[in-house]
Amino acid sequence: MSTAGLNGGLIQTLSMVVVITSVVAVEVRRLRFAAMAYSAQALLIVGLLASFAAVNPSLYWWAAVALITKAVLTPWFLFRFIGHGEDREIKPLIGFGPSVVVAALLMTGFYRFTHGHVALFAPTTLAQEGVFRTNLAVASTVFVLGLYCVLTRRDATKTVIGLCLLENGVHLSLVSLAPELPETTLFGVATEVVVTVFLLLYVIAGVRKEFGTTDTFALRELQR
Amino acid sequence: MSEQVATMASSMPAWAFLVPFAAGVLAFFGRWLGARLTQFLAVAAPLIVTLLGLEMARRVVDGAVLTGWGNELRVDGLSVLLVLTIGIVGTLTALYSVRYVKQPGLLTRVGAAAAQRLPTFYGLFLWFIATMVWGCVTNNIVMLYVAVEATTLTSGLLVAFHWDKRALEAGYKYLMILTIGITFALFGCVLTYAAAAATNRLTGGQALLISEVRGVAHLIPPATALIAVAFLVVGFGTKAGIAPFHPWLPDAHAEAPTPISVLLSAVMIKMAVYALARTVSIFYPRWPTLAVFVVALGVFTMVLGIVMALAQDDLKRLLAYSSVSQIGYVVVGIGLGTYLGCYGGLFHLLNHALIKALLFMCVGALTYATGTRRISELSGMRDRMPITSACFVIGTLAIAGLPPFNGFLSKLTIYLALAQAGMWWALAIAIAAGLLTMVVLLRVARTVFWGHAPATAVAAREVPATMWGPMVVLAVACVVLGVFPRLTFPLLDRAANVLATLGR
Numbered sequence: 001m002s003t004a005g006l007n008g009g010l011i012q013t014l015s016m017v018v019v020i021t022s023v024v025a026v027e028v029r030r031l032r033f034a035a036m037a038y039s040a041q042a043l044l045i046v047g048l049l050a051s052f053a054a055v056n057p058s059l060y061w062w063a064a065v066a067l068i069t070k071a072v073l074t075p076w077f078l079f080r081f082i083g084h085g086e087d088r089e090i091k092p093l094i095g096f097g098p099s100v101v102v103a104a105l106l107m108t109g110f111y112r113f114t115h116g117h118v119a120l121f122a123p124t125t126l127a128q129e130g131v132f133r134t135n136l137a138v139a140s141t142v143f144v145l146g147l148y149c150v151l152t153r154r155d156a157t158k159t160v161i162g163l164c165l166l167e168n169g170v171h172l173s174l175v176s177l178a179p180e181l182p183e184t185t186l187f188g189v190a191t192e193v194v195v196t197v198f199l200l201l202y203v204i205a206g207v208r209k210e211f212g213t214t215d216t217f218a219l220r221e222l223q224r
Numbered sequence: 225m226s227e228q229v230a231t232m233a234s235s236m237p238a239w240a241f242l243v244p245f246a247a248g249v250l251a252f253f254g255r256w257l258g259a260r261l262t263q264f265l266a267v268a269a270p271l272i273v274t275l276l277g278l279e280m281a282r283r284v285v286d287g288a289v290l291t292g293w294g295n296e297l298r299v300d301g302l303s304v305l306l307v308l309t310i311g312i313v314g315t316l317t318a319l320y321s322v323r324y325v326k327q328p329g330l331l332t333r334v335g336a337a338a339a340q341r342l343p344t345f346y347g348l349f350l351w352f353i354a355t356m357v358w359g360c361v362t363n364n365i366v367m368l369y370v371a372v373e374a375t376t377l378t379s380g381l382l383v384a385f386h387w388d389k390r391a392l393e394a395g396y397k398y399l400m401i402l403t404i405g406i407t408f409a410l411f412g413c414v415l416t417y418a419a420a421a422a423t424n425r426l427t428g429g430q431a432l433l434i435s436e437v438r439g440v441a442h443l444i445p446p447a448t449a450l451i452a453v454a455f456l457v458v459g460f461g462t463k464a465g466i467a468p469f470h471p472w473l474p475d476a477h478a479e480a481p482t483p484i485s486v487l488l489s490a491v492m493i494k495m496a497v498y499a500l501a502r503t504v505s506i507f508y509p510r511w512p513t514l515a516v517f518v519v520a521l522g523v524f525t526m527v528l529g530i531v532m533a534l535a536q537d538d539l540k541r542l543l544a545y546s547s548v549s550q551i552g553y554v555v556v557g558i559g560l561g562t563y564l565g566c567y568g569g570l571f572h573l574l575n576h577a578l579i580k581a582l583l584f585m586c587v588g589a590l591t592y593a594t595g596t597r598r599i600s601e602l603s604g605m606r607d608r609m610p611i612t613s614a615c616f617v618i619g620t621l622a623i624a625g626l627p628p629f630n631g632f633l634s635k636l637t638i639y640l641a642l643a644q645a646g647m648w649w650a651l652a653i654a655i656a657a658g659l660l661t662m663v664v665l666l667r668v669a670r671t672v673f674w675g676h677a678p679a680t681a682v683a684a685r686e687v688p689a690t691m692w693g694p695m696v697v698l699a700v701a702c703v704v705l706g707v708f709p710r711l712t713f714p715l716l717d718r719a720a721n722v723l724a725t726l727g728r
């Protein structure tokens with residue numbers, strides 16, 4: 001596999017928009033819009049996988065699985081869940097203004113760092129070249145933004161979206177790190193994420209019913 | 225030390241997890257099968273796992289390594305030790321659960337239709353066992369992640385099974401924290417695979433096979449190896465309950481129905497330690513200084529766990545924190561990387577599985593008989609529940625590390641291994657944590673079983689035979705393994721040889 005035959009411009013553009021959708025999904029306060037941003041990101045990831053598949057046809061399979069699991073099933077679960085409750089996110093630990101600044105700093109800082117020191121994460125020379133280098137930098141940036149989301153958001157629904165970003169970050173890195181992963185293994189990894197989201201939302205629905213809120217700060221029963 | 229091993233193709237590794245998985249599918253149709261048949265399946269499937277484990281152990285001790293589905297499944301001494309532990313504890317727990325789940329309020333909220341939820345309970349119970357066994361027999365590093373995450377998914381709803389505020393809070397934290405943690409492990413696994421593939425020494429999918437990656441680990445760049453180890457430790461360490469990634473553990477172990485608490489504490493966290501040891505040990509021969517880091521993490525875990533246990537009034541939470549502490553001993557032993565350390569760590573892994581299963585079952589028995597698990601509400605139970613009392617005291621003495629019980633020998637082996645490695649600071653802390661464990665648990669045993677019985681406990685009676693039977697078996701095992709430790713030597717020797725890569 002090589003970088004020849006890849007549409008570098010398209011991949012760079014899609015990659016940058018993936019990062020921006022992560023920031024939107026984390027920062028927007030309306031849960032429905034956050035889920036939309038996540039869904040857009042999922043579609044962009046499918047597009048990225050299909051673009052990389054030009055030099056590695058096995059990625060078409062991965063793109064198809066991602067389309068079903070990330071772009072169809074996960075958003076469906078999210079929209080169904082959000083539709084039954086409050087659309088506005090519980091106020092997070094960090095206010096909107098400072099949070100946007102932190103997210104922007106994380107985005108630019110981490111992207112620059114990983115792009116500059118990609119050898120730390122990329123054991124192959126191919127993964128250190130051109131679009132693969134960009135892919136790894138984007139993957140790790142999405143991962144960090146997801147982690148930022150789950151650590152600072154009080155709303156359980158938003159933490160699920162953060163978890164999805166976290167997973168997307170790792171899955172994106174597979175393009176550069178493990179392009180020849182067998183289909184069965186990819187299927188296992190992809191299925192796991194959908195089931196996780198489903199189960200988490202199922203339990204959070206129970207939390208919403210019993211506690212009357214999805215505020216994780218209200219979960220204090222076990223401290224009594 | 226053991227002689228060379230021979231690889232042998234076998235279908236047993238696959239059957240070991242396919243049987244409980246298929247039984248789980250059937251159990252979900254329990255409304256048509258009936259409660260008795262569903263419960264029969266729940267006991268029979270792990271029993272078959274145990275029998276398969278015994279046969280695999282016999283072959284492994286004879287010098288074989290069993291492989292299946294090409295080399296995707298691989299059973300050596302380490303794997304079979306875990307499979308056997310899961311099978312034995314699973315069988316006894318299933319038997320214990322037969323009467324336990326029928327007591328109103330113990331499986332579901334009082335007034336809820338518990339009988340209708342039995343099929344779901346046993347279906348998930350069996351899938352939980354199946355996924356744990358799968359994780360222990362897979363040789364594929366990414367599928368190891370998939371299996372470990374699958375254990376979280378199958379047990380997540382079991383933790384929240386009561387579906388009240390406390391259970392839902394525990395279930396949410398359990399699913400969320402473990403999934404975040406395991407995502408780190410996925411990156412660690414993928415990075416290890418990518419680095420192994422980049423060495424150009426392995427062809428096709430060989431770089432996914434843990435047994436093959438070990439052979440090329442010395443060619444992996446140090447910075448990549450360091451990052452992979454860090455992600456694996458955070459990922460699998462969270463699942464194993466290693467401090468500071470442990471906050472999910474006391475909540476989940478305490479709020480889950482007791483049979484699930486038994487599985488979580490006795491085997492699931494051990495399976496996560498297995499995943500950690502299996503992956504991180506790949507890097508040990510080239511970077512022996514990793515041992516100091518892992519031992520330090522283990523020592524921190526054992527101290528934090530037992531200090532937190534001191535303040536607990538809820539018996540299950542106390543035992544859960546004690547599990548955190550004891551997993552620290554296992555990590556210290558295995559983390560040393562020497563033969564003696566690995567032997568001690570794995571011996572303690574087995575012993576702690578038996579002891580903690582016993583202690584959780586005893587607490588379940590107390591809850592069954594009195595309706596409470598609060599230490600402050602229990603006293604003088606010795607006369608009313610003599611079998612449970614005797615079993616709890618045996619478990620307490622064993623976990624405190626007193627002779628002639630099994631916990632004494634495994635802890636002593638770990639102490640000797642620390643002394644052999646010259647880690648005197650860790651040895652001193654480990655002994656101190658052991659003494660603290662003794663104080664904490666003996667104090668609990670004295671409070672709960674001696675003294676004057678409160679009015680609420682006057683009507684309490686000993687639990688049914690299907691509940692105390694498994695407890696007695698475990699208590700006897702604690703004594704037998706303490707008096708005749710050579711019984712497990714052949715298997716533990718094989719298992720320790722798989723992990724021991726330093727100081728040989």
